[in-house]
Amino acid sequence: MPRKIAAGNWKMNGLRANLAELDALAKAHPAPAVDVLICPPATLIAACRELPFAIGGQDCHANASGAHTGDLSAAMLADAGATAVLTGHSERRTDHGETDADVAAKSTAAHAAGLQAVICIGETLAEREGGTTLSVIDTQLAGSVPDGATAANTVIAYEPVWAIGTGKVPTTDQIAEVHAHIRARLSERFADGADFSILYGGSVKGSNAAEIFAVDHVNGALVGGASLKAADFSPIVAALETA
Numbered sequence: 001m002p003r004k005i006a007a008g009n010w011k012m013n014g015l016r017a018n019l020a021e022l023d024a025l026a027k028a029h030p031a032p033a034v035d036v037l038i039c040p041p042a043t044l045i046a047a048c049r050e051l052p053f054a055i056g057g058q059d060c061h062a063n064a065s066g067a068h069t070g071d072l073s074a075a076m077l078a079d080a081g082a083t084a085v086l087t088g089h090s091e092r093r094t095d096h097g098e099t100d101a102d103v104a105a106k107s108t109a110a111h112a113a114g115l116q117a118v119i120c121i122g123e124t125l126a127e128r129e130g131g132t133t134l135s136v137i138d139t140q141l142a143g144s145v146p147d148g149a150t151a152a153n154t155v156i157a158y159e160p161v162w163a164i165g166t167g168k169v170p171t172t173d174q175i176a177e178v179h180a181h182i183r184a185r186l187s188e189r190f191a192d193g194a195d196f197s198i199l200y201g202g203s204v205k206g207s208n209a210a211e212i213f214a215v216d217h218v219n220g221a222l223v224g225g226a227s228l229k230a231a232d233f234s235p236i237v238a239a240l241e242t243a
């Protein structure tokens with residue numbers, strides 16, 4: 001069975017003072033019935049170790065070490081207390097030109113360091129409007145998910161680029177179509193494809209979480225803006241717990 005995961009991506013937000021939000025979230029969910037994964041900026045990972053949540057990085061380098069100023073290896077994230085890392089977030093693909101091959105290499109590096117890779121894929125608005133969403137998803141799955149992926153070491157996050165941070169959300173039919181497609185592709189390629197968690201990401205809020213979690217093959221969410229405040233993220237965790 002896929003695990004249910006409520007994941008928060010803080011992006012480039014968060015100073016030590018903001019850890020109070022995670023303390024408040026921990027008070028509201030001291031023993032969550034679903035996996036809660038918080039991906040703060042790397043500077044805060046070590047400070048999150050005592051929380052009752054899994055902690056993740058937002059990116060890692062494909063190499064284990066070396067002359068890569070400013071980058072972090074997967075082993076460094078693990079050493080700081082992370083058990084997971086996002087790879088291929090659309091902001092990394094856009095801001096840093098990351099290709100599917102880069103994402104696959106980073107995901108393999110994550111696995112080698114014992115981290116779960118949360119591999120992000122999703123179409124742009126032009127691709128959605130051009131009717132190529134499913135073929136874009138196929139290309140990204142084939143290129144970004146390495147052969148060593150298993151349901152234990154990999155999570156797929158479907159995040160339509162046009163829904164991230166925009167307040168626009170696909171219809172539940174659109175989400176259902178893509179998630180069923182991802183499930184089918186994973187099942188064709190991997191013996192345990194039925195067990196991978198597939199998260200939806202893009203403008204998830206407390207007010208829309210329950211209807212999104214009711215969609216087949218939606219096993220949780222990757223949440224940006226609404227993960228920054230305990231008051232916003234807690235209802236999403238609660239909705240997943242009762243989904």
Ligand code: PEP
Binds near residue numbers: 009166
């Ligand atoms: C994200 O950063 O992955 C994301 C989905 O952001 P938001 O929830 O703000 O749309």
